[in-house]
Amino acid sequence: MNYFRLYSGSTYANDIRAPPEGALMRPSISRAIPLLMGVALAPFGVVTPSAVAQGTPPGPDLLGVSQSANAPAGPVAGAPSAEAGGTPHPPSRALVVNVPSCGENDLQSAIGAVAAVGGTVNLKPGCTYTLTDATPPNDDNGLPVITNTVTINGNGDTITRAATAANFRFFEIDGPHGNLTLNILTLSNGHASGGLGNGRGGAIWLAGPGSAVTLNSSGLTGNTADTFGGAIDNDNGAVSVNTSTLSGNRANAGGGVFVSPFGGSGTATFNASRITGNHATVLGGGIAAAVGTTVTVNVTPVTGNDVTSTNAQGGGIAQAGTMTLNASGVTGNTATGTNAQGGGLFNITGTVRITSSPVNGNTVNGTNSRGGGIFNTASGRVVLTSSQVTGNRALGTGAAGGGVFNASGTVTLTASRITGNQPDNCGSPSTVPGCS
Known part of the structure; x- marks a missing residue:
């Protein structure tokens, strides 16, 4: 047990004995172990071109x-819930x-x-x-x-x-x-x-x-x-x-x-x-x-992060909400494994606005990998403004979309270029309007 000098406002009170930690805490909320990753929802996957063999859903x-609809699924099992009738919160x-x-x-x-x-x-x-x-x-x-x-x-x-x-x-x-x-x-x-x-x-x-x-x-x-x-x-x-x-x-x-x-x-x-x-x-x-x-x-680089597994998604970022990147490069990230998608960024159904933020040097590596820099799908929207997508790679048998792979969403380019990516910039044929 320890003593500390406490004060309220500008005046010190007497030294008091700090109470046991448990005496100041309400019981914490449920920690029930969730199902795998806390959810029991539909498979998290995307449809690749029909000519490409499909792997196991991720x-x-x-x-x-x-996978089949854009509406949000229900809350995660084990999620925090409101506590009714609890003790009033002390000021x-x-x-x-x-x-x-x-x-x-x-x-x-x-x-x-x-x-x-x-x-x-x-x-x-x-x-x-x-x-x-x-x-x-x-x-x-x-x-x-x-x-x-x-x-x-x-x-x-x-x-x-x-x-x-x-x-x-x-x-x-x-x-x-x-x-x-x-x-x-x-x-x-x-x-x-x-x-x-x-x-x-x-x-x-x-x-x-x-x-x-x-x-x-x-x-x-x-x-x-x-x-x-x-x-x-x-x-x-x-x-x-x-x-x-x-x-x-x-x-x-x-x-x-x-x-x-x-x-x-x-x-x-x-x-x-x-x-x-x-x-x-x-x-x-x-x-x-x-x-x-x-x-x-804002002004926060996302660099050198990775995902490694079958169906790895989003080496740097995986998102389905609303995201804005301002002067924040997504560089040197990696997604590795069969059907890997989005070495830098994986976007599904959500909207990502990328402004003055280069997407460079990211990699997907594995059979049927897609989107070395960016993978976009399921009605997702990516808006690139004054942002270059360069030097990204999709590696492995059947890999495509070294820079950007747009499976079924929308990618918009404004004062932005997608160049110098391997094996192609935006799929072959291109999956992004204005990119070849």
Whole structure:
């Protein structure tokens, strides 16, 4: 048990004993292990030209899109649900807690003091906080569940999970009031396990409408989720990432970030950040975004991410919602495996607007692979403005559309060129008006 000096407003109160973490937390929402990737929906696939042999369908539709229709599918099994008749949410007391050491217990107690009532935690500068176990009764969370407005000032600190520890993520942020801001802080080696919980969000899980997280000058590195969102899984909340980096994270879908509406309107905004070197085994090496979501990427390159599996989709990005890329290159991403689609970007039913953002040096590699730079299908729409698609490759027997492969949607070019891609720019014959 630890002591911290707290204050409310401008005056300090007496030193008080921080209460046990569990005393300030309501029971967390259901962590029932979902079906494969949390869904039991129609196969997530596309129709390739009839002359090309079809492979095995790529499993459940993780982005909420039916293979035969464009309407969103139902909510994911195990999705957060509204809690009726709960205890009224306590008002924020604007507490400030200064963590006196680099110790795990001091960190957990400090965050526990503000998690449910709101406030600010100032970490001791330059510390690496190594967590050895999840804090009871949080199951798969290494730190107390955030249910109010909390800011953690890192001052260059790192919070990491010990290599020998059981699997857990760091933060669960619960709606409707959970709102977490991280400043100058790195979260590394978190692991959201399907064995202990729902496997969502290797570092951070946003659970339900009203939940929000903001990263400022921070990093999420080397985190793993057994299902969605290697670094962040956003279920009907709001993510804001500013001058921050998501790198080396892993998941089945959304190696860096997975955004899902669960019947609402999940959002993610990236400003002057980097999404690099993340990995997925099904789709969306860097970002995966489902039907009904809105993702805005400003001055944030999506580089060096990959997906590796049969029917791999979206080495950099896989999306079915509404996405805008502004001055954000999609470069050097890879989708590898039989029927791989969209080395840089895979778009199904959604709309993607790409402005002043090159799509360069991406690769699909495998038998019948399509769309080294961009794969677009199922009434999806891609609008390229002042954006070049060059140096992308589709490799393997029967590969086509080195630059862009438009299976059944619309691709519009404005002051944009698709050139120098292998084995062709837009399929042979071209699948994109204005591209040869």
